[in-house]
Amino acid sequence: MGATLPVIQQARAQQAESAPADPRAPVDVKLRINGRDQSLRLDARTTLLDTLREHVGLTGSKKGCDxxxxxxxxxxVDGTRVLSCLTLAVMAQGSEITTIEGLASSDGALHPMQQAFIDHDAFQCGYCTPGQIMSAVACVNEGHAGTNDDIREYMSGNLCRCAAYPNIVAAINQAKNEMRKA
Known part of the structure; x- marks a missing residue:
């Protein structure tokens, strides 16, 4: 019986070593957001959206439906549109994250898509506008802004409760020409 006790203790020690880490334990996360490195200590389950808004102070990206x-x-994220409410911050490590705050140039000049949204009054309440603009930039960069139907199809994941859709399409059509020049 005395020989069994060390075996049990050894098994328990091995089990403790192989047990999954506590998901609530903070982890170190390094993100590159709008050209700036950010070192954060986060709960591993923190979404990219909550990281941007609550830990970095970039509140342009909105929490709509979550x-x-x-x-x-x-x-x-690396030029590809991502729903930040469904993306864990730890998944974005090693990638370049661009938010609405990072689109304008360092001298303050608006990105062509931002300017086009203003020119075409492509917003009303403005709540969806940051997400619309980011998705529109990706739509053009992905080559999906050839026709109005293409634009509507590839922008269909971005909802506007104010129904500014015709103005959004017009803004994208204007900006795609400016973006191609740049």
Whole structure:
């Protein structure tokens, strides 16, 4: 019986070593957001949206539905549009994250898409506008802005409760020409 006790203790020690880490334990996360490195200590389950808004102070990306259905939280990760409410911050490590705050140039000049949204009054209440603009930039960069039908199709994941859709399409058509020149 005395020999069994060390075996049990050894098994318990091995089990403790192989047990999954506490998901609530903070982890170190390094993100590159709008050209700036950010070192954060976060709960591993923290979404990219909550990281941007609550830990970095970039509140342009909006929390609309928090279920990936409205597009208000759209950001670019390595140039690809991503719903930040469905993306864990730890998944974005090593990538370039661009938010609405990072689109304008360093001298303050608006990105062509931002200017086009203003020129075409492509917003009303403005809540969805950051996500619409980020998705529109990706739509053009992906080559999906050839026709109005293409634009409507590839922007369909971004909802606008104010129904500014015709103005959004017009803004994208204007900006795509400026973006191609740049």
């Amino acid at each position: 279920q990936g259905q409205c597009g208000a939280c759209t950001v670019l």
